Amino acid sequence: MLTIIPEEREGKGSAIQTAFKSIRADYAIMVDGDDTYPIEMATEMTRLLKNYDVVIGSRLKGTIEPGAMTKLNVVGNVLLSLLAWALFGAHISDVCTGFWAYRSDAIRRLELTARGFEIEADMFAECARNGLRIAEIPIIYRARQESPAKLSSYRDGLRIGAFLFGKWYLYRGGYLRRAPAAEEEVAARVVRPVVSPVAPRAEEGRPIVVPVPVLVEAREAFARDDDQHATKTLFDAAVTSLAAVAHVHLAPHMTHWEKSRAVESVLQDDDTREALRRVTMAYERANFAGRTLAESQRESALSAFASLRGHFSGEGERT
16 A cells, blocks of 8 residues: 655655654665665565664665766765764764665654755664664665756765764764763762662562652653753663663763663563653753753653653552
């Protein structure tokens, strides 16, 4: 069945964002509609999604047919891919490819903002930021048969490079500028794990760790529109407590998404993983993207944390 989704906003990125919000399947294939990409490779890409979160069809690892791409475009794509790799620490050979395959849970973790041809760079930056596992397969890239390409080698190449730097600044540069002492001080005050005398025992006989109550503090922070403090309170409590229960070591130098990914990797229940992701995404929106959360997003973060409390103790946290 073919479904056409109308999009009033201009730009490739706008169209993809709207399409992603409509996906209900387990897997999704995104491919440019100009017949330059071998859609028959979608079967192989879907097979790889059993072990990876994202799969891309790499033109630069495969074959580029004569006339499909100029030498200048090849060089530009290589340089942009190297830049993306250097900034985000995740390898990719073709950051501007228009052939992507996703698991649906991976799509839900993407916070895309690009409206135009920077969308592929945006998707890669979000994949790297969330620690998603990326696989690549070589493809044959064909020449366009009808209309000329809309992409401008110089203008759009510079725009994509600038976008990558902007993403890096928000999610890396902005985070690294925070004072370590302040981070530890807030974490110690908000989280401070304690052992409940009535908590059930873990299998090996250790008491399960429960966090100091944080929902009241988070609600009060939301009430005064301090989204940064509220979401950090929830994130620190969730990650630290789940890590303690699961015996996951969180090193001081780890970024917040590395901590979340480390804890998530040992969780067995899909609902628990999804709740942790919701808390993490709210934290990222408020503290790194600098966004003011909508009331629904605040309630989503609070309810996600509330659903995690049963993993901290037998009865959950009372507030």
